[in-house]
Amino acid sequence: MTMRASSSPDETAEARFRSLVAGYRPLANVPDEFIGADGRPRSHWVKFFHALSELGAAEIDRRFATADRNIRDTGVSYRAYGDTSERAWPLSHLPLLIEADEWRAIAAGVTQRARLLEAVVSDIYGPATLVENGDLPAAAVTGCADFLPQLQGLKPPSGNFLFLYAADIGRGPDGSWWVIGDRTQAPSGAGYALANRLVQSRAFPALYRDMNVERLAPFFQAFRDGLIGAASHADPRICLLTPGPYNETYFEQAYLARYLGFLLVEGGDLTMRDNEINVRTIAGLKRADVIWRRIDSDFADPLELNARSRLGVPGLVEALRAGGVVMANGLGSGVLEAPVMMSFLPRLCRRILGEDLLMPNVATWWCGQPRERERVLARPDRMAIAGAFGNPVLGYPANQAIVGASLTGDEKQRLRAEIDRRGVDFVGQEVVNLSTTPVWENGRLEPRPFVLRVYAARTRDGWAIMPGGFCRISGRPDARAVSMGEGVRSADVWVLADGPVEHVTLLPTDETVRIRRVMGHLPSRAADNLFWLGRYLERAEATLRLIRCLAGRLIETDTAGNARSAIERIVRLFIAWGTVPAKASAEVMHLAATGLHSNKEFGSALALVRDAHRAASFIRERLSTDTWRLIEQLRMGLDRDEDASLTEAEAFERANAALETIAAIAGLAQENMNRGAGWHFVQMGRRIERAINTCRFARHFAHPEAPVEELDILLDLIDSPITYRSRYMMGVALGPVRDMAVLDPFNPRSVAFQVEKLNGHIAELPVLAEDGMLEAPRRLALQLAADISTTLADKLDINRTLAFENALLALAEAIAARYFLQGPHVARADTASGLA
Structure with a gap:
């Protein structure tokens, strides 16, 4: 009898790999990261998928679930524009992989662009020779809402406008990388890139190590050192100026402030005195040496810029003129983000740097010039039409390009008339189909378009490039642009080094670092929210104790005589505290459900916990991950249907569970809080x-x-x-x-x-x-x-x-x-x- 040899481990692994990648097909005529232009899989992706397939389907699912749980537990979140509540961060389970040689070319292109844009913005607000010599039309500058004439002639105290620059890039149809947009105002996403990395490296530690992934910590260390070096004082106080907790990326701002050791402040925390910016703290006014802003320039100073702003600091521009504070990025730098600038950057690069652009941007024609306008009008179906200064086109949202071929006949006529009437407000751009990267979709690999945001930080030794970036992946296979809206996910970006990568952290190793045992002066706003966090939690605890007491009495007694009188006294206290309505139901257990879960009564346990959650969200950078997770757990545990019937035992158990969580929060503060x-x-x-x-x-x-x-x-x-x-x-x-x-x-x-x-x-x-x-x-x-x-x-x-x-x-x-x-x-x- 002949015996068939069993499959070797290598054959089993190969079968798993082939099963994993089977059926993956790039989109027609669109570059793909996994499958090269020759139709063959790229070697670094093959290595990755081989290692992934060796885990087996069940283990892969478990690792993905671990990553999702880590996102929830650490509270990584964002708001889409117009959202009233936060959403859990949508992490794509597979990273984007880029080889070392290709990354070096990307880094060189982004570095060159950062140097160029710094020179352009310095000239715009300085000698204006580019406009004077005709290299940059005046209308292309002054037509932009982000150009601030109030800052003309203002020389930044550090001598530089840009400290953090970001380029949105994608592969063009020829397979090379193109710049789709520049981010110079207040680039976002770097904190989310860091959060993605922490989650993915914990879910796949061995794979992350074996793929020789470049670390992100050195970039953030260099960025922090660059801001420190720009200050005029030793041991400077660096503030991250946030629009506040209702901003779409507030989590990221709090996350970065905590990671980098910066002071998270809002405009109301700052004041100008004697041409310096100071932080209002519980110990009085303390000088702010550097401000890393995450608000738009126009909102930075209601005295000299936008008078309606409630986000900025009155007198900030005057302090900048006097050299009293360093601003990163400099006010007015958003002028470089206008799409019109892309039409002049190739020529400006040759004029200023004496070089061609190493990484071209999307071909752009400004309709404020007769020849370019005629070119756009001659073939609108082959172009994307955008507002030259980020202005809306045909009523579509601002900063959104409209593909001419997708317009109706009436829309094309309206667009032609508007361009003829005021061409300076429009640009035509080459239509770019984004390249695709593999994503995990319902247990299989699918190609999806993506945009990669690459960051450059000014350091004492020049520009440093983050080895990775912020990758946004569309949920639709035909996307031409990607923003963090419905169906969009974000992926970690793995730049693969040629050899093993040294482990690096932000913890200082220099023995000369001055020993410090206190965290500096507490801003008044932070003190306010910490104080009220404590008060709201204690109010919630008192309410929950009453509910538990009520349910316990109903379980233990027949509610006759004095027992009934005691229960009525609890109910009267509920009414006085706003836990239940004044004209409450006579059914006691309905009152308990209302007291626990009501969305309408300001004194319900749920309402008080939501107040505590809101206070905590304002100071998230000061709370540990465990504390935030428990506060989230407390809120979610009480967010139930108040109209559902409860037994006495159920009310007792729900109140008791919430009290145990509050006790855990108090215990963490007592044992772990500095x-x-x-x-x-x-x-x-x-x-x-x-x-x-x-x-x-x-x-x-x-x-x-x-x-x-x-x-x-x-x-x-x-x-x-x-x-x-x-x-x-x-x-x-x-x-x-x-x-x-x-x-x-x-x-x-x-x-x-x-x-x-x-x-x-x-x-x-x-x-x-x-x-x-x-x-x-x-x-x-x-x-x-x-x-x-x-x-x-x-x-x-x-x-x-x-x-x-x-x-x-x-x-x-x-x-x-x-x-x-x-x-x-x-x-x-x-x-x-x-x-x-």
Whole structure:
């Protein structure tokens, strides 16, 4: 009997590889990254897919799921334009692969372009010789909304406009790379490229290592060092100026600020004094040396630029004129992004650098010139028509090119008439079909068009190119442009080195680095949000404790007599707190569901957790990944149907689960959060809110006629039944319960305990003047601590408890007035002590 030999491991691996790539077909007449122009797979992709196929289908799916989970857990997100809520970041599971030789050519082309654009923008706002000599028509500059005549003659303090430049590139029909667009205003996406890399390298660590992927950390280190070198002071304070948490890429801005160690600020955090820009901090005004802006130039200064702006800093332009701050990128640099510029860059490159463009841009003809206008009008069906200055065409969205062949007859007539009337507003561009890269689609490989954004950073030694970039992949096979909208994904970009790559991090290794144990001065806005994060979490906890108490009483009792009266008292407190509507249903369990999950009531647990989530989103760069994940988990766990019927046990379990998550958040802050000013403000928010709520609990459930059932509720709410019974052999009595809730300094949930901790936190905060005088928060806290510690238990009644509650509210107001941004009420430091 003849035996058939079993398949060898190599044969099995080869079969898996062939199964993986079977059926992959590039789009007709479109370059593809996997399949070369000769119809054969490229060797580096073959190596990648061989290694991937060796994992097996089940393991590949598990790794992809790991990557998706990592995206969710770390909170990587974005907003599409017009979105009111964030979306999870859409990561493509396969990276884009580029070989070392090809990347060197890309890097050379992008470096040359960065040098060229720096020279052009410096001339535009400087001597203007390009316009004077006729190399660049004046209308091509002044017609752009991003040209700021107010900055004419302003020389940047560092001598440079561009610190971070990005080029959107794609393969042309000849297989070479072309520049599709320039990003000089405030290039986005670098942070997402970094997030993509961290996720992919964790999902496929061995594959990432074996493919010799170039690291991204050296680029970011060089960029950071370049900004440090541009400052006029040693150990500069670098700020990332954000439009705020509702911006489409706010996650990225917070992510980069945390990764690079920059201070994330909004316009309201900054002020101009004595021709310098300063950050408003809890310790007064502190000089900002470098501002990396992520807002458009026009919005940077409402005094000299756009008066409607609420994002900028009044007086910023004057500070730039005086050399009081370095701006990256320089204001007005967005003029280089106008499509009209592309029509002149080939000639300008020869004129300025004496070189041809190493990487050509899409052929562009500006209709503000007679010969070019006639060329566009002669063959509109073979061109894409775009606004010369990013202006809309035929009512289509701004910055969107319209393919002439896709227009109706009436639209073509309208377009011709508009170009004849005002040709300066239009450019014609060669139609570019983007090349494709493999994506994983429903368990198989499919080609999809992509755009690659490549970054160049100014460093002390010239321009550095990120070895990788921000790759956007269309969800449609016929896309001609890709933005982060519906169906678009982003891929990690692997530049494959010729040999093993050294591991690099942003952690300093120089032994001369000055030791520092504090994180610098806390901006007032950040302190405000940290304080309210603590308060909202504590409010949510108090509400959840009440709901758990209510459900527990319904489980344990027959709701007769005093028990029923106690339940009614809980419901009245719900109404007073806005947890349930004033005309609430008489069905108690419906009230519990409303209190947990209502979208309408401002005091529901869900509403309070959403408030906490919003406060946390404003300071995301200051929160650990674990903390953010728990806050997200808390919000999602409470976001349920409030009209669904709940049993007492279900309400109890849901409230208990949410309380456990809040306890985990508090535990992380207690055990892992650096004991800087930020930690003090979180703790102050929790302590002051807990003390206020305990006063209210005591007034509500420890009134003079309170039956045992209501006193038991108060003990439950302050987590003290066991302590009470071990301390008092007799039954529950009014005086001891009041003492334990309000005056007992050893009970971690008493008012006295919170006030003692508040006093300590306030004492650790900086003062504006070293004159020996107590500031208002400290004075009020000391006075309240003295009042509580000297109150006798038998003199404690509802009125006295109410007085403590009002004193706590006054203390909260004093903290806000002293430390937070309050318009004309902001506490100011004098020049001598406030500037550094």
